[in-house]
Amino acid sequence: MDLQLSGTRVLLTGGTRGIGRAIVEAFLDEGARVGFCARDADAVRATQEALASRGDVTGSAVDVGDGAALAAWVEESAAVLGGLDTVVASVSALAIPDTEENWLQSLNVDLMHTVRLVRAALPHLERSSAPSIIAISSVSGRESDFASGPYGTAKTAIIGYVSGLAMQLAEKGIRANVVSPGNTYFEGGVWASIETGDPELFRTAVGLNPTGHMGTPQEVAAPVVFLASPVASRISGANLVVDGALTRGIQV
Numbered sequence: 001m002d003l004q005l006s007g008t009r010v011l012l013t014g015g016t017r018g019i020g021r022a023i024v025e026a027f028l029d030e031g032a033r034v035g036f037c038a039r040d041a042d043a044v045r046a047t048q049e050a051l052a053s054r055g056d057v058t059g060s061a062v063d064v065g066d067g068a069a070l071a072a073w074v075e076e077s078a079a080v081l082g083g084l085d086t087v088v089a090s091v092s093a094l095a096i097p098d099t100e101e102n103w104l105q106s107l108n109v110d111l112m113h114t115v116r117l118v119r120a121a122l123p124h125l126e127r128s129s130a131p132s133i134i135a136i137s138s139v140s141g142r143e144s145d146f147a148s149g150p151y152g153t154a155k156t157a158i159i160g161y162v163s164g165l166a167m168q169l170a171e172k173g174i175r176a177n178v179v180s181p182g183n184t185y186f187e188g189g190v191w192a193s194i195e196t197g198d199p200e201l202f203r204t205a206v207g208l209n210p211t212g213h214m215g216t217p218q219e220v221a222a223p224v225v226f227l228a229s230p231v232a233s234r235i236s237g238a239n240l241v242v243d244g245a246l247t248r249g250i251q252v
Helices: 018-029 041-054 067-081 100-125 150-172 190-197 199-208 217-228
Strands: 009-013 033-038 057-061 086-089 132-136 175-181 239-242
Touching (some): 009 067, 033 041, 033 067, 041 057, 132 150, 132 217, 150 239, 217 239
Parallel strands (some): 033 057
16 A cells, blocks of 8 residues: 655654654655654664665754754754654653652653644644644553553543544644554563563563563554555544553443
């Protein structure tokens, strides 16, 4: 299937590791031009160098918790790319323990960076012929689990926010969707850390999934790219759960 993404202009937060990096790679493989950001300048530089042979990719060091810096990056990237067709809010603070600091960090980084990214990108998306907004939430935003609290609440709020965007922006032809991954394993990620630091929790988490294993970043990236494509032109306001049948709730 031709996803009709060749030459499209994509902006993504958090593109140096895990799900974010896999999304960057997947867009590049479809011929899209991609701008991404992350906080660590060295990681951004290394990622851009590693992916340069794969396509047109530009990385920037940005703290998405800094609203002014995030907005400036969107404007600079839109100028470099000649506009924007898709924005993907992928960064998470992964602030799980129930502390005051984690509540503030989750709301600022997970939720408000999504809001600020959309606000800054909207003028550019309105000029696109196939505009799309995608936010990465989590199954922890859909049902209660060990990550309920700062992390899970912020992820639930993201789903509600994007659902409202889909309705508000439909008349402008701008689609907005959420992708909610289940447990996703990659080296250097949170589950790799739990595997060594709390093997009992890791075994419990794996055992809860009917597939008998966790997902990969690539398995999350593929539906993100599909949702961004013109092929998915009738899909807006969806929360696409990518969890290997981990969650049991029925979406109605």
